[in-house]
Amino acid sequence: MNSKVVICGAGFLGKHIALALTSRSILSSSVIHQVQLASRNPERLHTLLKSTNSGILPPTSIDIIDKSTLSSAFYGASLVVSLVGIMHGSPADFDQIQWKGAENVAKAARDAGARLVHVSAIGADKDSPIPYNRTKALGEEAVREVFKGKTEKDLVVLRPSIVFGPEDDFFNSQQPKVNCPKGSSSAVSYDLTSARYNPNDCSGTAFRAATLDHCGFPPVSSRFSKLSKFLPFLPVFGGGTSRFQPVYVGDIARAVEIIARNDPAINAMVGGKIIECGGPDVLTYKEIMQLVLKHNRRRRPVVSLPFWMGNMQGAVMEQLPVNLFTVTRSQVQQLNSDNIVNNSASENSMGTEYFPFDALVEKYSISGTKSLASVHDVLPVYLT
Ligand SMILES: NC(=O)c1ccc[n+]([C@@H]2O[C@H](COP(=O)([O-])OP(=O)(O)OC[C@H]3O[C@@H](n4cnc5c(N)ncnc54)[C@H](OP(=O)(O)O)[C@@H]3O)[C@@H](O)[C@H]2O)c1
Numbered sequence: 494m495n496s497k498v499v500i501c502g503a504g505f506l507g508k509h510i511a512l513a514l515t516s517r518s519i520l521s522s523s524v525i526h527q528v529q530l531a532s533r534n535p536e537r538l539h540t541l542l543k544s545t546n547s548g549i550l551p552p553t554s555i556d557i558i559d560k561s562t563l564s565s566a567f568y569g570a571s572l573v574v575s576l577v578g579i580m581h582g583s584p585a586d587f588d589q590i591q592w593k594g595a596e597n598v599a600k601a602a603r604d605a606g607a608r609l610v611h612v613s614a615i616g617a618d619k620d621s622p623i624p625y626n627r628t629k630a631l632g633e634e635a636v637r638e639v640f641k642g643k644t645e646k647d648l649v650v651l652r653p654s655i656v657f658g659p660e661d662d663f664f665n666s667q668q669p670k671v672n673c674p675k676g677s678s679s680a681v682s683y684d685l686t687s688a689r690y691n692p693n694d695c696s697g698t699a700f701r702a703a704t705l706d707h708c709g710f711p712p713v714s715s716r717f718s719k720l721s722k723f724l725p726f727l728p729v730f731g732g733g734t735s736r737f738q739p740v741y742v743g744d745i746a747r748a749v750e751i752i753a754r755n756d757p758a759i760n761a762m763v764g765g766k767i768i769e770c771g772g773p774d775v776l777t778y779k780e781i782m783q784l785v786l787k788h789n790r791r792r793r794p795v796v797s798l799p800f801w802m803g804n805m806q807g808a809v810m811e812q813l814p815v816n817l818f819t820v821t822r823s824q825v826q827q828l829n830s831d832n833i834v835n836n837s838a839s840e841n842s843m844g845t846e847y848f849p850f851d852a853l854v855e856k857y858s859i860s861g862t863k864s865l866a867s868v869h870d871v872l873p874v875y876l877t
Contacts, residue, residue: 575598575636615832622826
């Protein structure tokens with residue numbers, strides 16, 4: 494069976510989801526995914542993936558704000574993965590992208606007869622003063638409304654905590670550290686059995702089918718690891734006591750691949766539900782900073798600054814172009830609350846049921862290591 498999957502948002506998650514979908518198609522005789530990358534400028538990622546990956550279709554340029562760009566891109570799709578989100582911008586930008594734009598994507602997906610995986614975030618809350626959290630909730634609500642009724646089960650909402658992996662924008666500072674044998678063109682392989690990065694496996698096994706060559710990929714934007722290069726200390730606000738549950742990008746990709754199989758039993762379990770995605774470790778903001786320093790081997794004190802200082806920094810930085818030191822007042826506020834999976838509730842305030850992320854990934858992953866990846870195991874592989 495052939496299936497066209499449109500990945501809307503060709504960024505960090507989009508790349509790993511594309512890899513997982515096309516890798517699976519090589520191993521599975523029942524579903525062959527053809528993946529179409531769609532964003533305003535999807536060519537760069539397309540160029541990177543197409544050389545090693547036969548399941549990648551020509552990319553399509555879309556702008557989710559402009560509905561008219563979506564229908565032709567979604568034509569013939571069986572699944573749309575809605576990933577477009579922003580971290581910076583005015584409240585109006587957040588409304589346009591994460592609320593109205595998400596709704597446009599959902600409508601176009603439904604009209605094309607496709608199922609939808611909509612990626613929101615833990616912390617989505619309609620009453621939040623933080624534009625990111627507020628519009629993530631409004632986006633979810635709008636998307637749910639679009640799929641209400643007969644197509645209700647065709648929608649799955651994923652809500653990740655912070656996502657880690659090579660090229661993430663949180664921990665990372667550079668390209669993945671790799672150690673390829675001489676003559677190998679591949680730098681990092683996607684290990685399908687564990688869906689983890691295996692930087693030293695360049696041996697050409699079946700699992701190398703989805704190998705991705707990072708050579709020539711320019712260094713990506715950085716966060717805390719890079720900050721620690723330039724600052725004499727790493728700052729946390731308000732003691733850094735809020736908790737996070739970092740989730741590995743490969744595990745999110747695994748979940749999407751499982752949903753994309755369109756298996757009736759899996760659809761019945763997760764259709765219409767919210768899946769909050771967190772990894773096996775819960776760490777405070779301060780512990781995360783300490784982990785970064787441990788793995789990039791820099792000695793820096795972690796210094797707690799009061800929230801008002803963060804807000805002052807935010808007020809200034811918001812006026813400047815985005816740079817390494819950019820932090821917005823909203824982000825400072827976000828750092829003041831926990832960002833972990835809600836294990837206690839069976840449904841959220843809107844009455845939507847939750848489905849556990851670990852149960853989905855650990856039960857339905859293809860053979861090999863099935864447990865969720867720990868930040869303690871993966872971070873040393875790529876952090877510099
Ligand atoms: N990364 C995390 O830690 C994390 C945590 C929780 C939730 N999430 C959510 O997961 C989703 C994916 O995150 P990510 O880290 O993969 O983000 P990302 O790397 O920034 O990718 C987002 C992509 O959206 C595209 N885009 C932006 N505006 C667009 C528009 N108007 N129309 C079409 N495409 C547009 C951008 O590509 P172009 O510039 O080519 O358009 C970009 O590649 C987001 O919704 C995010 O909120 C992420």
